[in-house]
Amino acid sequence: MSSVMAFSFCTLVLWLYSVVFVQAELSQDFSKCSNFFYRGTPPQGFVGAGRQPICQRFRNQYHFASLYHRENRTPLFSAYTLKPANGKRPNATWMYEPQLSFSRADPEMKPLPYPTTDNNVIESQAVQQDYKHSNYTKGHLNPSMHQETKSNRMATFSLTNIVPQRAGSNSGPWSQLELEVLRRFKRACVGPMYVLTGALPHKHTQHWINNRVLIPEYMWSAYCCPFYNRSTSDHTHFPTHAAVGRNDRHSDQEIVPIDVKAKRSKWGYDVRRMSLEALEEVLTQRLGAPIRLFQDQCREQQDIATSAMTTPHEL
Ligand SMILES: *[C@@H]1O[C@H](CO)[C@@H](O)[C@H](O)[C@H]1NC(C)=O
Ligand SMILES: *[C@@H]1O[C@H](CO)[C@@H](O)[C@H](O)[C@H]1NC(C)=O
Ligand SMILES: *[C@@H]1O[C@H](CO)[C@@H](O)[C@H](O)[C@H]1NC(C)=O
Secondary structure (H helix, E strand, O other), rough: HHHHHHHHHHHHHHHHHHHHHHHHHOOOOOOHHHOOOOOOOOEOOOOOEEEEEEEEEEEEEEEEEEEEEOOOOOEEEEEEEOOOOOOOOOOOOOOOOOHOOOOOOOOEEEEOOOOOHHHHHHHOOOOOHOOOOOOOEEEOOOOOHHOOOHHHHHOOOHHHHHHHHHOOHHOHHHHHHHHHHHHHHHHOOOOOOOEEEEEEOOOOOEEOOOOOOEOEEOOOEEEEOOOOOOOOOOOOOOOOOEEEEOOOOOOOOOOOOOOOOOOOOOOOOOEEEEHHHHHHHHHHHHHHHOEOOOOOOOOOOOHHHHHHHHHHHHH
């Protein structure tokens, strides 16, 4: 009897502690990094229990935003503004978020010791050991080469920006997509390009690495570039475009068909390009909640954008 009472007392204390301290310290929203979202508005339909907004802070600066799923130990999405890298891919120093293991900790990401031994860190997030011998690579949602400065690029090596991704996707069709988006930005995007990239779990059976980190069935990505140059853009890709990529060769082909002629190493990891609306429909179906990625589908400013960007000789 007394042990039951002691147990409930402990539970009560923990609960009070979490109400008083955890909620007071951990950010409940993206208000400190809303500039990484189109019109300062995070996508709709993703909130829920155990989902932690993270303003990705490194060297005293916010670099991008992620919505982290605590139980799955993976991000649901990362949100960033694309700027071409002014240098090479940095040497990876993998980092973790102290704020996830201890709510009152400094919200700056910190280098992850390898192997990680701190149980509070291990419990609260993915660590490098999870990926070792897993047959999955560490797939960036916000890829370092979409980030301008060296600090910006280093900040993408937080494991809260990473999902287990098959090598065939990560160095195959998915990296092609990342290059294509970068090229399109350079060719025609005049203002900021807001990118949202996320991961979609399997519908029925969940798959994990190390029994801890959820493996996505699909990767998805969408961008919104409200100000673009009409003479260098084509209208199917501006102001928005989107894609879904396979991360499981054995998935059915309903969402993304397989190119049967693809090279063996990339076979089954196809990426299907689609409109923003089509991606929202896929996500809405799979997540069971109405998904809106960009306010007004990034469309409202288009008239202003196109008239402002029409070159004089076209007038
Ligand atoms: C990464 O590390 C290697 C060896 O330590 C070094 O030669 C190389 O210059 C480094 N690259 C960058 C981009 O810092
Ligand atoms: C990784 O792949 C190898 C070769 O297919 C296999 O033997 C091994 O069991 C796999 N490891 C895991 C953790 O699934
Ligand atoms: C749009 O692109 C054309 C062709 O490259 C270029 O001459 C023009 O300066 C660009 N306009 C803007 C606003 O960037």
